Amino acid sequence: MKLVLKNGYVYDPANGVNGEKMDIFIENGKIVEEVSGAKEIDCSGMLVMPGGVEIHSHIAGGKVNTARLMRPEDHLRNVAPRTSVTRSVCGYSTPSTFLTGYAYSKMGYTTAFTAALPPLMARHTHEELHDIPMLDKGALTVMGNNWLIMHYLSEGRIEHACAYAAWLLRATKGYAIKAVNPGGSEAWGWGRDVRSLDDRVPHFDITPREIIRGLMEINERLSLPHSVHLHPNNLGRVGNFTTTLETLELTRDVKPSRERQVLQLTHAQFHSYGGDSWRNFSSEAESIAKAVNSSDRLVLDMGQVVFGDTTTMTADGPMEYYLSSLTGLKWANKDIELETAPGVTPFVYSEKSPVSGVQWAIGLELALLVESPEKVMLTTDHPNGAPFFTYPKIVAWLMSAKSREEVLERLHRAAQKNTVLGSIDREYGWSEICWVTRTAQARSLGLESKGHLGVGADADVAVYRIDPESTDPARDYEAVERAFSATALTVKGGEVVVRDGEVVKVVSGRTLYVDAGVGEELEREVLKDVDYYFKRFYTVNLANYPVQEVYLTSPEAVKVDSGVR
Amino acid sequence: MRVTHRDVVCSFCGTLCDDIEVDVEDGRIAEVRHACRIGTTKFLSASRHEHRLLKPMVRENGRLKEVSLEEAVERAAEILAGAQRPLLYGWSSTSCEAQSVGIELAEVLGGVIDNTSTVCHGPSTIAVHEAGFISCTLGEVKNRADLVIYWGANPMHAHPRHLSRYSIYPRGYFRERGHQDRTLVVVDVRRTDTARLAQKFVRVQPGRDYELISALRAVVNGRKLPMDEVAGVSREDIEELAEMMKSCSFGVLFFGMGLTQSPGRHRNIDNAICLVRDLNTYTKFVIMPMRGHYNVVGFSEVLSWQAGFPFAVDFSKGYAWYNPGETTANDVLQRGECDAMLVVASDPVSNFPKPSVENMLKMPIVAIDVHPTPTTMVADVVIPAAIAGIEVEGTAYRMDVVPLRLRKVVEPPEGVLSDVEVLQRILERVKEIKG
Ligand code: SF4
């Protein structure tokens, strides 16, 4: 398969290309120097970027499906029948797997990572990923409340912890280490939580501080492609920014094993709250951005809020309980033995609510106050802040102070009073948009062939029907939003899969997971402990736990030789 | 030669035990260890081919006649593709892979797809739409629970290894002494075998569970009951039970069809979920349905991620439409709307109410199953299938939604395919006919 995308304005900031008119050559699913005799598609007057990369979105697995099951009302808001190419679809904040693939692809995304994979449920996550078409996929394995990890760390057996984490990634076909409310979800097994980095986890001789530090050490000793991906303690709590800052401090004594951050602060918006009651709830985005600006070991994704009805879901059981007790709305909880505690509850972000208004502002403040776009990723923590198909709106807000002002004026006055958003006049350009929607994600994940259009990169390309030469995004933000909602072309693995906003070809992408090797002797020893845990505490046999490759579409193991012995 | 297969998953009930050992000798199952009596019977009966469906059959002049698989598939596809409103029913005793093909078939046909939830735990699901769901995996119960309540469920008969693997007898991380560290309570209309093991048995009057749950909620939330008894249970008993629930450190309420299929149905469950939610203000408490068929949960999961809804989905609009009471199998049948039926791994002729069965008998039926049943006997096309979990691999979800890979221990009878393959062939043919 050969293809030439001719004459588009190309944005590929990782390779120093910023709006040059040029051709993109594609052969056998890769970007190449030159091809001859290939089909040409005219992209003149259009914006060309690498395919979008989603780094944190709840698109597959147990709690996503629990949310679907709990919210039939959500599905009837958005339906479409089967076509000659696509399956029937439904869902708004909890879209079906098919819709998830189609909708991302229409926005020019070609890769997506699901945010939290609980190991015991890994097979379920992969079954759903299997049914998400159009995208290359991966999953982040949750380890922040894992009993064996906590035991090894509390006993100071770091090599054992490394070997176990490596085994767990392989067993779950996971891509990276995720931690969610470290220690808190275990405490939730008794209906409790931890509220500071130095609270002790009930019955485990360890604190959240020690877990977070330990996981970063594991990650760097294993030299994994991505850093630790952290949902810190106290998500959504008033005044939680102090916990967040203390957490970010922990990266100071961690040496990166690769050229990347050592910590991704995920859905940072939910962790940047000031004030001491909901009455004086305020933004601390400035403090968080300052910490990120002064460190080369940190990146963040926004966790932007967009107004409307959505569904919240996290592996932070106590948080979901707390939230549902504030709203009185229905609540699902699903503690998972020895591992984690996901929860789900619906939520409405209202323009009239002082809290929602401040939350909306914080996400944008973070993106605008962190100086380098290489450290920022556009997410809504789908669907926690909003469904992912609101991204084009967020792109427009980032590019236009005027569009932000228009919203700000409609909001409860707290959004102006308790944030600094109104005073920020920074506006993103196209290159910065490229960073925060694909390039920064690919860097953060260590995906060398994604997020850029250099020779050898995956032939994943998005072509948007907007002319960057003649468009002033600051004024024409509606045109920006429209263009980013539906591509003129999405090319996945060298094939045109979306044309003029319609899926024209369904493909199933690859599934990436990490296979980190450790010393054999060490691995044998750790497997003895694992075996003991399965015999005594799990309710499935060890042999039935690892996910078989049959569940993965085009599995691709990213091999790492860690040097851990 | 004897080969031992270990870590085999029992594909019989929702307990989905995965520690079974199966000895195979000369291609036949010779011995089964660790399974309960019903599980063992299922394994052993697989190798008794005289009890199996072995040849595809098509009804001709009133009688079922053996035909080739191609002919049977052709006839099945014609029946289904020619129907205005086909119903695709069953699905709870087969793999997720088969369910997945079934869902696409329903979509292509514009038919209705439903599973056995419709006659067992459908009400539990409807309650989840209203009240949410406060649950956990069974290992949480094993490791933490000090109070275990079975309400309207008799696992000693329906899920024989549930107590020994998960709830009462196992030693857990925080329950090192096993059953000595736990209290078992049973609420039921009669003293069942499970109730005989309980430290406390509460006999509720038939059909009055809702009232008892409401009374418990009132007491849990600090109110004094104005009457001496509710639903046949004395105030003292209710107060005692409420106190046990509030003061335990990890409580679990398992409920069965005694609660879902008695008057009140989904409102019983809704109320029970609310009770558990109330209890979470005081302590840790969870609730879980005792699902029967081994992969009834899998069907709801696959249908939810593919089509948004857990059962009873109508594709006649081209997309999924869900309205229990309208799109549920028995309602569609009893309104006389269906003109053909596909039944997979189920026997509605034996289990459905008479008005439904009467209508079933008026329409062509395609049945895919392992054993002959009253449904296969009245069907117009019968296609034998291999047994998932014994003769073919696949995926199933335990009652707590933990997914497991089913193993294959013996070859299927000669010429017998998995239902996944059979369904794929029908789907391909239907797509061709529909153009
Ligand atoms: S309890 Fe159920 S799953 Fe376990 S062996 Fe018996 S029938 Fe099989």
Ligand SMILES: [Zn+2]
């Ligand atoms: Zn998240």
